[in-house]
Amino acid sequence: MMNSYITIIATAAMGLESIVAQEVKRLGYSEVNVENGKVRFEADIQAVIRCNLWLRSADRVKILIGEFEATSYDELFEQTKSLPWGDYIPEDGEFPVIGKSVKSKLYSVPDCQSIVKKAIVEKLKKQHGIAQWLPETGSLYRVEVALHKNKVELTLDSSGSGLHKRGYRYQQGDAPLKETLAAALIQLTNWHPDQPFYDLFCGSGTIPIEAALIGQNIAPGFNRSFVSEEWEWVSSEAWERGLEEAEDLANYDQPLAIYGSDIRHEMVEASKTNAFEAGLGDLIQWKQMQASDFASDQSIGYIVSNPPYGERLGDKKKIEETYKQLGTVLRDYPGWSIYMLTANEQFESLFGQKATKKRKLFNGFIKTDYYQYFGKRI
Template sequence: MQKYQLIATAAAGVEALVGKELRELGYQTQVENGRVRFEGTMSDVLRTNLWLRIADRVKIVVGEFDARNFDELFEQTKALAWEDLLPLDANFPVEGKSHHSQLHHVPTVQAMVKKAIVERLSQVYHRRTLLPETGATYPLEVAIAKDHVLLTLDTSGSSLFKRGYRQAKGGAPLKENLAAALVSLAHWFPDNPFVDPVCGSGTIPIEAALIGYNIAPGLNREFAAERWVNLVPAGLSDDLRDAALDAADYDVELDITGYDIDGQMIEIAKANARAAGLSQAITFKQLAVKDWHTDKLNGVLVANPPYGERLSDLASVRELYRQMGQLYRAMPTWSKYILTADLEFETYYGAPATKRRKLYNGALRTDLFQYWGKRQR
């Protein structure tokens, strides 16, 4: 089976986590800003789409070159063997972006790449009329940075954070892959208690349960590449999905709880957990942060509390941080991981973090404040 140069794209700040995921799946990696490079066959393409929890997309690298004018862009794009990837009836939309480059007008860049591919395929397939583009979709991207052109084929389709279980969401939902990143950074083991005290629509507890049971996060959705009959052998997708189903371990006993002060959000969280097939794995309860107490030891707490971005909300949010500090400082065996855009969080929590890590919730810069517990044996 043919090998491809592949890229797993990632949000800023979590590239190393995606690299770790890929290495644990058995791939050699090269971590870069916003992406991790690796190589593999079409089987690996589908497998990584199924199993990567933190990445955004898996892409095939079609070509890379430098171009400072449209003639160079056109000729070098046309020189690539597009017929190895795109059948005669392929629908191939071209997205584009450009940063710090001579070719900065993105619509023209997209149009030029599209024209070059059409001309190449028309010659290969001996077509004098327009290509039909009535078949499966092959999403292409041209990305130019400092005059370096990267042409990729997106195998995922919609972003990998769209797991397929989210029935409803709250006002400021956390993307599923960022929630998975938070669980990964918390170094939680499934034999320890796990709590989200401000769970909202339940994304963090659900991602923890998926990890705890070793359930492939992409099982409940489809990927663009699964419709590419010219590239994907018949039955390959079903075989990989069956293998993923067999890898899940539902015999693990999990202690995962999500709390929220808003009863409506708790109902939404329960609906999302049901859609993920995890309603028995997670306990959701309506409860305010200040009213939670536990005698359990060696737990992990991961929270994405309100950020207080509007000035009118800031006082109440910082009161919440103060309540968290009062309560959690009395839990020395628990590790606490709290994500917020309020860089003064430590002041109101009442203690400096053991470690801080910069992450991005969409375009918003946030910090993960980490308070490591002292495990009691």
């Protein structure tokens, strides 16, 4: 298995597929296909390890076992059974089946899950030469059956917990920004590690922490474990190679000027705790202050923030006033590039300036716009 090529699918939140595709290409995998919610490519087993360790904006790394058309449960059963499940799942492997179905004849997800499970059981018994039941006491191999317009895609999830779970967020606020989205927001800028970087609404510190990981080229998955570390056909030597590469490529000597501030004292403290857990305690400077108190003696820099949206009625006026004050203050910094993610559709008029560029993104289930103001050349 280690030398054979497989199809890898990196899943992504809506709007982030192109960012994930760029990340995959930067890892050296060139033939990349971008689809809705996913990026797929052919590579060796080592790529599964590297993608889990390095992809900053992907949700999960999956392995494609097979795909086919199915409009009846018999077809679903027979074609699932024809796949080489025993090459991937050992005789004691635990293999729960999850599913989803969109615009397909086979619309009952529980029935699809049940049939796929039965088909895999039959194939594993045959491949492993077992007459009776399968114990499922070993490592976890989570299977997903996804149907879209009668096309069936069967995958194995190699990540376990979603890739946004970096292992550093011990404390969080009311509406935390996912680490994967925070990393994408930074990668949508032209920030370089030698330039100042500010988040004026830092919450639990996710954006500055992700910026520090990017700035020092630290693999975001370096601090956590993955379900495929326990898989028999992915060797421990391969994992060691992946971790050694991550250690070798990290640039711990890169000086950074990263700042996070928030009006709430408890959020600043939470940010400090999370940065410490990420091993970045000394790299980021934190401060309790209002966003409109921002001041810098640098002529160029970057501000990337996910400010409160003012969704609750009582907060709305206060937030809108904050946007206005911020616009007034930041007009004194024409060389700075400013990036704001918000669901408030009046942002540009409140901020007092039309964005250079706008991008639609989803923060969880909230539809937002990413307002991008490019700094003038100075």
